[in-house]
Amino acid sequence: MEKRTGRWPLQLGGTVILMAAILHVAALFSGPGFIAALGAPANIVDSAAKGTFLAPVVISAIALVLFVVGACALSTAGRHRPLPFSRPILYITATVLVLRAAALPVLLIVVPAVRTQLSLFEVSTAALCLALGALFWLGLRGMREQPGLIEG
Secondary structure (H helix, E strand, O other), rough: OOOOOOOOHHHHHHHHHHHHHHHHHHHHHOOOOHHHHOOOOOHHHHHHHHOHHHHHHHHHHHHHHHHHHHHHHHHHHHOOOOOOOOHHHHEEEEEEHHHHHHHHHHHHHOOHHHHHHHOHHHHHHHHHHHHHHHHHEEEEEEEHHOOOOOOO
16 A cells, blocks of 8 residues: 555645634624634624624635635545645645745834734734645645546
């Protein structure tokens, strides 16, 4: 039995992304306090408090994207049948996540005043984005190197 080095990073990354999607769905039903605790921008929290459509639409869209990415990761890892465009979606997602993580140190260098407003949420989110982006890149690379794998 051949070792498939790309499976575990994709399975781990996909699972974490799916948990984030579930967290966003939970936020839809939990109210503005929970949405604020998750680090949502003020306009989304205000929308949730006022009951306007902005918060549920934005949060639902984010959850949907996260569900698709998680399903693509698990599909590419071979956990369920192949989904169309899984690999391009994962490459794009990995790139966006790594760029998102790289934006924080660049912002701190370019705009030093940001340091006074920096919170643990921004730092931990950047670290999580870097970790997930790296997992997807490693997983895609590992799956690409496996002979005879069906492209998903």
